Each structure stands twice: as structure tokens, then as C-alpha cells.
Amino acid sequence: MNRLLDVENLTLQFDTDEGRITAVDNVSFTLGAGEVMGLVGESGSGKSVTAKSLMKLNPDNAIYGDETKIILHLDGGPVDIMSLHTSSDLKVIRGGAISMIFQEPMASFAPAITIGNQMVEQLQIHTDMTAKKAQELSIEMLARVGISDASTRFKQFAFELSGGMRQRAMIAMALSTKPKLLIADEPTTALDVTIQAQVIDLMKDLVSEFGMGIIFITHDLGVIAQTADSVAVMYLGRLVEQGPVREVIRTPAHPYTKGLIAALPQLDDLDVPLTPIPGDIPSPLERPPGCVFNTRCAVAIEGLCTREIPLFTQVAQKHQVACHLYSEGDDK
Amino acid sequence: MSEKPLISVRDLSVHFGLRGGGFGKKPVVRAVDSVDLDIEAGSFFGLVGESGSGKTTLGRALLRAVPITRGAVTYDDGEVRYDLTTIQKAELKDYRTRAQLIFQDPYAALSPRMTVRDIIAEPLEVMGLTRTREETDVRVRKIAEKCRLNLEHLRRFPHAFSGGQRQRISIARALVSKPRFIVADESVAALDVSIQADVLNLLKSIQQEMGLTFLFISHDLSVVAHICDHVAVMYLGRLVETAPTRQLFAAPKHPYTKALLSAIPSLDPDDRGKTQKLEGEIPSPTNPPPGCKFQTRCPVAIDICRKQEPKLDHAGNNHNIACHRWQELLETDTK
Ligand SMILES: Nc1ncnc2c1ncn2[C@@H]1O[C@H](COP(=O)(O)OP(=O)(O)OP(=O)(O)O)[C@@H](O)[C@H]1O
Ligand SMILES: Nc1ncnc2c1ncn2[C@@H]1O[C@H](COP(=O)(O)OP(=O)(O)OP(=O)(O)O)[C@@H](O)[C@H]1O
Ligand code: SF4
Ligand SMILES: [Mg+2]
Numbered sequence A: 001m002n003r004l005l006d007v008e009n010l011t012l013q014f015d016t017d018e019g020r021i022t023a024v025d026n027v028s029f030t031l032g033a034g035e036v037m038g039l040v041g042e043s044g045s046g047k048s049v050t051a052k053s054l055m056k057l058n059p060d061n062a063i064y065g066d067e068t069k070i071i072l073h074l075d076g077g078p079v080d081i082m083s084l085h086t087s088s089d090l091k092v093i094r095g096g097a098i099s100m101i102f103q104e105p106m107a108s109f110a111p112a113i114t115i116g117n118q119m120v121e122q123l124q125i126h127t128d129m130t131a132k133k134a135q136e137l138s139i140e141m142l143a144r145v146g147i148s149d150a151s152t153r154f155k156q157f158a159f160e161l162s163g164g165m166r167q168r169a170m171i172a173m174a175l176s177t178k179p180k181l182l183i184a185d186e187p188t189t190a191l192d193v194t195i196q197a198q199v200i201d202l203m204k205d206l207v208s209e210f211g212m213g214i215i216f217i218t219h220d221l222g223v224i225a226q227t228a229d230s231v232a233v234m235y236l237g238r239l240v241e242q243g244p245v246r247e248v249i250r251t252p253a254h255p256y257t258k259g260l261i262a263a264l265p266q267l268d269d270l271d272v273p274l275t276p277i278p279g280d281i282p283s284p285l286e287r288p289p290g291c292v293f294n295t296r297c298a299v300a301i302e303g304l305c306t307r308e309i310p311l312f313t314q315v316a317q318k319h320q321v322a323c324h325l326y327s328e329g330d331d332k
Numbered sequence B: 001m002s003e004k005p006l007i008s009v010r011d012l013s014v015h016f017g018l019r020g021g022g023f024g025k026k027p028v029v030r031a032v033d034s035v036d037l038d039i040e041a042g043s044f045f046g047l048v049g050e051s052g053s054g055k056t057t058l059g060r061a062l063l064r065a066v067p068i069t070r071g072a073v074t075y076d077d078g079e080v081r082y083d084l085t086t087i088q089k090a091e092l093k094d095y096r097t098r099a100q101l102i103f104q105d106p107y108a109a110l111s112p113r114m115t116v117r118d119i120i121a122e123p124l125e126v127m128g129l130t131r132t133r134e135e136t137d138v139r140v141r142k143i144a145e146k147c148r149l150n151l152e153h154l155r156r157f158p159h160a161f162s163g164g165q166r167q168r169i170s171i172a173r174a175l176v177s178k179p180r181f182i183v184a185d186e187s188v189a190a191l192d193v194s195i196q197a198d199v200l201n202l203l204k205s206i207q208q209e210m211g212l213t214f215l216f217i218s219h220d221l222s223v224v225a226h227i228c229d230h231v232a233v234m235y236l237g238r239l240v241e242t243a244p245t246r247q248l249f250a251a252p253k254h255p256y257t258k259a260l261l262s263a264i265p266s267l268d269p270d271d272r273g274k275t276q277k278l279e280g281e282i283p284s285p286t287n288p289p290p291g292c293k294f295q296t297r298c299p300v301a302i303d304i305c306r307k308q309e310p311k312l313d314h315a316g317n318n319h320n321i322a323c324h325r326w327q328e329l330l331e332t333d334t335k
């Protein structure tokens, strides 16, 4: 598999009225062309912020760590994303090489412009398509994501569509530029499962057609199991586990990942009570020292987990976990 | 179930006019079309179905938050009885204290400039339900405690909270006016599973404690299976099947419900490609197909399905199905 993306030591802080928040802490991962990586984790753990960093879409109060390195490998050679500053620099990646499906579908459509005009406008910025061609392609993409009456919907405003249609329109818009890297932030939460299956199939088609790489953020582990090649698990700004999808879902290593899987409502037994991970995720203003999960971990090691940050340990091929339970006595 | 329904819906339609469409008749979206539904007092009623099938619109109609095109919705909690199609202003004001919406998005729903205390107190103040600040404070503290928010939380601003905590704030805000009926539209969709389980357990225990009735709209069928006692399935503005939860999940009878349940993504990576896919055109709500609304995608449609609209059949045990072939299919299912 050809390399598509390298993220090294991504650290990102925000200056806020209440102090400096660490939203992403030293995160590293790689993605190959045609690979689908699932990114899961507690709400507030930094998934969206990580995704937005890849396009430098975070607001002005964002401060990137000095060692942060993000390299996108394109046909014309590697692009160092951290070195892009002006909007003309960034044009290469925004909407061109990288497309993002945002978590908030309402926010990504301007309220006073029709869905169609936004799609066409976007295509014309990033390609040299004529308006007519762009319109045809947009309507075709709307139909491919399962929107009936695509040419009527094309003329409507975002508020006139149901939640799921809005989400699909956004997916259609993101895919229409045929990006190299697609970042999909909770793209199917508003969809019923039959449409979800259709949209996922479409994404997979594009993966094999163009070798598109996907970072798929979702809290639906079922969707991950059915679509992703690899999974990365985040908690409070850190990656705590990563590996091939089968490995991580069948034999999760980190206590947080285990808790996440145990909390899933199972369909085959409706009598088992739902078991949340006890406690709340700490505020990013009060990040615990040592392992960030130690305040909620049932198996934390006294004196160690509250003090030292666990490093990544390999538990199986390509399967890594950052937890002291595994690093004990094993210094690699 | 012998309880009287809290909400009773008869032949309800909600249509939206659309712009454009050129000459002649303006297109109309039949978002909700001829729906009959009873929601028993004290039930946790699930509403699932196709995206765009009219679930949100139906929920909003029950809160009288969209204009009702045709039909009747009555609310009867033993104390008051309202006909929502003819309800007057003063009654509507009272109804708003009895029926509440829990928002989907715990991020957008909370004003960043208000403290958590003020956010929860706002409905009391807007509706004039309390006279003094002390009285308001008591009510806010009580409900906050039920939602596991402490005094220190109340003084802070919402952006300092995690998704699960924010959702508990929205729940407290929806419950502070002591409503009887709650519409929760995708209320846990934005939450990750560990928080989701926590919020669901909270909703369930509050429901039992306060005797609430819920309409729970969700795409997540496993969640619905765990939390709801009754489920209705919508497709293109219509109800296609309603049943007690266990019955529906153990033996779905409508072909759409069957497809829906089979499409739930399995946690086993080796199940890839095993779900039953629906082929065919997704029909448009402005131009629904004749006959059964599902016939364009139904794997077992026959001639009559394309001509005649199936009625909602009572199959006993509170199980209703709108399909010409459900009985016939029972035999092939058990084979
Ligand atoms: N513009 C900002 N200013 C200050 N803090 C921010 C900003 N954007 C995000 N944060 C904080 O960064 C942290 C990570 O947020 P992020 O949105 O990435 O979480 P997430 O993992 O995507 O959560 P969810 O699953 O709820 O979408 C949170 O604590 C959030 O409050
Ligand atoms: N204000 C409006 N103006 C015009 N059409 C509308 C309006 N609100 C909803 N609709 C249409 O009504 C239909 C039903 O929408 P609704 O939001 O009720 O669906 P839903 O079942 O909640 O879907 P989802 O699962 O995607 O949220 C859709 O075709 C939608 O476009
Ligand atoms: S009525 Fe016909 S088309 Fe409709 S669900 Fe039943 S078999 Fe399928
Ligand atoms: Mg997010």
C-alpha cells in the first residue's frame, strides 16, 4: 500500500478564558492510500480537532506543538501541511486533495444558499469544470447517496431537508471532488441503517476506484467493524490503542477500549443491563497526570498509573496499546 | 396494556409546500401521511425508520410545533385533555409545560453565555412557573441532582462540560417544568457508547420515578431494543409496523422492518457483505408511488402491492402491520 498520510507528534492546545486546554497530545499515526482507518473515542477526546488539524481548519486560538509534523503524500510529491499558511497555500488541500464531512451538517451549509449552488461553487473552485458539468455531477452524486428527486433537492435549502438528507448531501459534496483523503466525522449518525449501508458501499467503491484513503470518525463500533481496516482509539487527547480492526475489536487490550465494547447494547440479549464506563471524562482543564484514563480505570496500578505516562507497547503484530498493564517488565 | 393512551393520533397528515417545480401544481412533501397511533401513558415508545420518513415531523406535530394539515391529535393525562388541532393560546401555553423536547445536539442546544443554572432555570422563568428566585433555585437544584449534576456544576458554563454532561444538562432543562410527555429526537446519537449507556440508564430511571411517557426517535436499533417497550416503524410518511419491542425484534413482519433489522452493522468484522441490501429506487415524498409505499424496494412485492395501498392490520398482541403479504410470508419465514 502506498503511503498517503503521516501524522507525527500532533499536539494541539487552545487558549481559552479559563486557561490553556490540551485537546490533542502527541498523537502519531499513518494511513495508506486505499486504507480506511476508524477513529473512535470518548466524546471530547479530540477526534474532531485531530481531523480538522489535517486541513488546518482549527480556529485562531489553536496552538500547534513544535514537533507536530503532518505530511500528505500526493502524486506530485509530499506536502508538509504544517508549513502551509496562506489561503492560497492551503488551496491544494482544502476541498481538493482532502475533503471533510463535518460532524455538524447544519453548520457546513450556508443557510441562504441552495444545496446545489454550494455544490457547484465548490466544484468550480477546485476543478476547471463548467457550471453545467458541475451541476450534472452534483445531481449525480446526490442520487448516488440515495437522495431521491435529486434535481429538486438540488434547488432546496439545508433547513428543508431531513437530518439524514442533509448528511447525505454533505457526503455527496465531499465526494464530488474525488479527494485523495476523505475525513468523515460521524458521517452516518443521522442515517437509518439501510441508507447507511448504501452510503458506506459508495465510499468503499470510491476507495477502490481512486485509492482514496478514509479517516472514519464514529462511535458506532459496528460500522467500524464493517468498514475499517484499522482502528485508533482516543481518550482525552491521547491515542490509547491502535491496530488492525479484527484484533482491536476481538481482543481489545486497553481498559478503555474494553469498557467501550462492553457498553454496547447487544441485540442478542435484551435482558443484560447497559453497562457504562463509570464516572465522567475529566475536563480538559484538569487532565489527570500519568495515564489520562486512570481516574476511571478499574485496574489502575496504584502509584504508577497516576504518575507515569504509559508508552505504546506492541501486543500483537501492528497492535499497540498505551497502558502500564502491558508495559510492566517489558521495556521496548 | 389496558392503560388509556396519553397521546392518541388519528389520520394525522403533515404536508409541506415546496417552492419551484415549474408550471401547474406546486409540489407537496407528504412528510406524515394518514398516521394512526396510540402512546400509552408511562410507556417508552420508540420511533424508527427510513431517514426522511417523517419521524421528526411526527414528533414535532405531537408537540404542536408544526402545523397539522389533517387529522387529530389528542393529549389526555387525566388532568387535562387537549385537542391539538383546535387548541387555544392559553391552553397551548399550559401544554408546553406538559410536553417537552430533548434536543439532539448537546453542543448546539446550550447557550455558551449562560451558566448551567440559568440554562436549566430558563423554562421556569419563560413559562412563569415560579415566583421567586429561591423557588426557582430549589426546582433547579432538585432536577439537577436527579440528573447527577452538583452545585459546582451549576455555576459553570456549558463549554467546560463533556458531551455526556451536556446531554444531562439538556435533560434537566427539559424536565424542570415537570412535563408528562417527552419527545427525545436522536438524543443519544451524538454520544459515544459509554456515555450513551449512562444517559439511557438515567432516562429510564427518571421515567420510572416521575411516571413520564417518552417518544424516543432513534436510528440506533440496538438502543431502541434495550430501552423502549413499544416500537413504531415509519417509511415514507406512513407507519408500516408497530409492536411491543421484543415481539418486533424477535419476529419482524413487515418486509421493510426485516430489511432494517438485517442491516444493523454487526460487531463481527467477518460479517462484511452479509446484510440484506435493499435494491430499487428510493421514492420521493413529493411523488410517492401508488399502492404500497415500499413496493419500489420491496424484495417480495407482487402485483397488488403496486396498485392498492395496504391498511394497518391488527395481528393481535398489539402488533400492527401494513403489508398485503405479511400473513402469507409467515409461512415462508418458518420454513
Ligand atoms: N475552538 C475551541 N476552543 C477551545 N476548546 C476547544 C475548541 N474546539 C474544541 N475544543 C476542546 O477540545 C477538546 C476536543 O474536542 P473535539 O471536538 O475534538 O472532541 P471529539 O472527540 O470530536 O468529541 P465528540 O465525540 O463529542 O465529537 C474538547 O475538550 C473541546 O472542548
Ligand atoms: N420545514 C420543512 N419544509 C419543507 N420540507 C420539510 C420541512 N421539514 C421537513 N421536511 C420534509 O419532510 C420529510 C420528512 O422529514 P423529517 O425531518 O420528519 O424526517 P425524519 O424521519 O426525521 O428523517 P431523519 O431520520 O433523516 O431525521 C422530508 O422529505 C423533509 O425534507
Ligand atoms: S405490501 Fe407488498 S410491497 Fe408492500 S411491503 Fe408488503 S409485500 Fe412488500
Ligand atoms: Mg467530534
Ligand SMILES: [Mg+2]
Binding pocket: A162, A163, A164, B055, B056, B057
Ligand atoms: Mg429527524
